[in-house]
Amino acid sequence: MPQLNGGGGDDLGANDELISFKDEGEQEEKISENSSAERDLADVKSSLVNESETNQNSSSDSEAERRPPPRTETSFREKARESLEEAAKRQDGGLFKGPPYPGYPFIMIPDLSGPYLPNGSLSPTARTCVNVPLDLHLTSCCSPLMQYLQMKWPLLDVQTGNLQSRQALKDARSPSPAHIVSNKVPVVQHPHHVHPLTPLITYSNEHFTPGNPPPHLQADIDPKTGIPRPPHPPDISPYYPLSPGTVGQIPHPLGWLVPQQGQPVYPITTGGFRHPYPTALTVNASMSRFPPHMVPPHHSLHTTGIPHPAIVTPTVKQESSQSDMGSLHSSKHQDSKKEEEKKKPHIKKPLNAFMLYMKEMRAKVVAECTLKESAAINQILGRRWHALSREEQAKYYELARKERQLHMQLYPGWSARDNYVGGYGKKKKRKRDKQPGETNEHSECYLNPCLTLPPITDLSAPKKCRARFGLDQQNNWCGPCRCKYSKEVSGIVRS
DNA sequence: GAGCCTTTGAAGGTT
DNA sequence: AACCTTCAAAGGCTC
Numbered sequence: 189m190p191q192l193n194g195g196g197g198d199d200l201g202a203n204d205e206l207i208s209f210k211d212e213g214e215q216e217e218k219i220s221e222n223s224s225a226e227r228d229l230a231d232v233k234s235s236l237v238n239e240s241e242t243n244q245n246s247s248s249d250s251e252a253e254r255r256p257p258p259r260t261e262t263s264f265r266e267k268a269r270e271s272l273e274e275a276a277k278r279q280d281g282g283l284f285k286g287p288p289y290p291g292y293p294f295i296m297i298p299d300l301s302g303p304y305l306p307n308g309s310l311s312p313t314a315r316t317c318v319n320v321p322l323d324l325h326l327t328s329c330c331s332p333l334m335q336y337l338q339m340k341w342p343l344l345d346v347q348t349g350n351l352q353s354r355q356a357l358k359d360a361r362s363p364s365p366a367h368i369v370s371n372k373v374p375v376v377q378h379p380h381h382v383h384p385l386t387p388l389i390t391y392s393n394e395h396f397t398p399g400n401p402p403p404h405l406q407a408d409i410d411p412k413t414g415i416p417r418p419p420h421p422p423d424i425s426p427y428y429p430l431s432p433g434t435v436g437q438i439p440h441p442l443g444w445l446v447p448q449q450g451q452p453v454y455p456i457t458t459g460g461f462r463h464p465y466p467t468a469l470t471v472n473a474s475m476s477r478f479p480p481h482m483v484p485p486h487h488s489l490h491t492t493g494i495p496h497p498a499i500v501t502p503t504v505k506q507e508s509s510q511s512d513m514g515s516l517h518s519s520k521h522q523d524s525k526k527e528e529e530k531k532k533p534h535i536k537k538p539l540n541a542f543m544l545y546m547k548e549m550r551a552k553v554v555a556e557c558t559l560k561e562s563a564a565i566n567q568i569l570g571r572r573w574h575a576l577s578r579e580e581q582a583k584y585y586e587l588a589r590k591e592r593q594l595h596m597q598l599y600p601g602w603s604a605r606d607n608y609v610g611g612y613g614k615k616k617k618r619k620r621d622k623q624p625g626e627t628n629e630h631s632e633c634y635l636n637p638c639l640t641l642p643p644i645t646d647l648s649a650p651k652k653c654r655a656r657f658g659l660d661q662q663n664n665w666c667g668p669c670r671c672k673y674s675k676e677v678s679g680i681v682r683s
Numbered sequence: 684g685a686g687c688c689t690t691t692g693a694a695g696g697t698t
Numbered sequence: 699a700a701c702c703t704t705c706a707a708a709g710g711c712t713c
Contacts, residue, residue: 537706542691546707554709562708566690573691588692604694608704 535602538595541584542573 539547546569553565553572573581595602 537693537704539706540692543706546690550708559710560708561688561710563687563689563710565708566688568690570690585692592693604705605696607706608695 534607535599537604537607538591539588541581541588542570544587544591545569545573545576545581545584 546566549569549572550562550565553568554560557565557568559565559568
């Protein structure tokens, strides 16, 4: 699997990933055939990101540096690939034109409320920090965290200076559409925005990604494409529009690693940075950094009283189901089972690189494409993921790797198996076993609804069908798989 | 309202 | 070792 460690540096993508990437040759050929259409497309894309790029023109020179070293491919293919990359980058609004991890310098200032105190009042932990200036807030409440984060996450810029400067910056700014966008999340987060089972701070980045205006602020629709353009005031970085009180609304792909409610999300105890898994899952006020009376008795809170996005207890559902208990003929066995489940919080898997990428880019795609259906968005994101350079992907692989490390440290006993059906009690039906070609899983072409990328084909299909049916059952393969494999065999497609 | 769709990657299980 | 399965996020859609 692609990992950054091992000093390989070059081992950023799985082999099949690269194969898939190069298999795009078919599409690239289509691109060249429809070059005129692509130019139109490029115009559209250019118009989409024009505003954001105007603020980053200085990054154009650095873009060449970020490009992966030229590969030993044909110039045509390389050119087409560069074209794709360029398109993707432009679609990405130049997200990667800034320094690595552009989101890192932003510290997650707690959303001072949440679903944990139903009356909307501040949680005790929030109270400790509310109305405290950002820098003071962080240094006074979270300096152990800061040190910890800096130690564990060197890429994280947790220096308060940044915050101060940002504070100054935001203070100097007048309200702008971007601010409005950022401010769409109220300080007191409506329960609608946070599912009861969802930790207070989720990975959701819909509040920070540029170009994610709320529906009522759907500004500037491109008359040509009908695609809304995100409003970006020229004086404001299009990356993460900030405004007073919204700094903390900027979710980071690792947002749960940075302070929430004035505290670290991961437990930091006096005895160390973490507890063993069972302890960490117990709401044990004595282990908290705060007195017991200050620990909100929430089911998904961590030892620190801090909810962890990776922890979701089934309590709410249990409660609802238990409310119907009167009418149900539940056995004692079921009760005990449910009780068991209730005690066992659900620790989510750490996000992989692509998931982190999706978290970051989803809102952008939604804004650009006026799409909301995740299935379609994910297809686009999958394409963009493949269009990313290795360096760009490397950022996410590194993020994911660190996240896994931290997750492992926090929950040593946790296994991905724990989340399998049965372990959590979640009744997730087995995925339908589709016949090849039955649905669009391996469909020949899926027209990109965003119209900003070539038609989507299942890039992983060759391996899927090969793995699934084997070479001797190629009659069961889908069309693209057979085609690609035959090309591979004949040497047309080099892998 | 539960599950599906759709993506990639990680991890665990199976062959 | 290779392959298979499940889950992680997300929100509209289907049954």
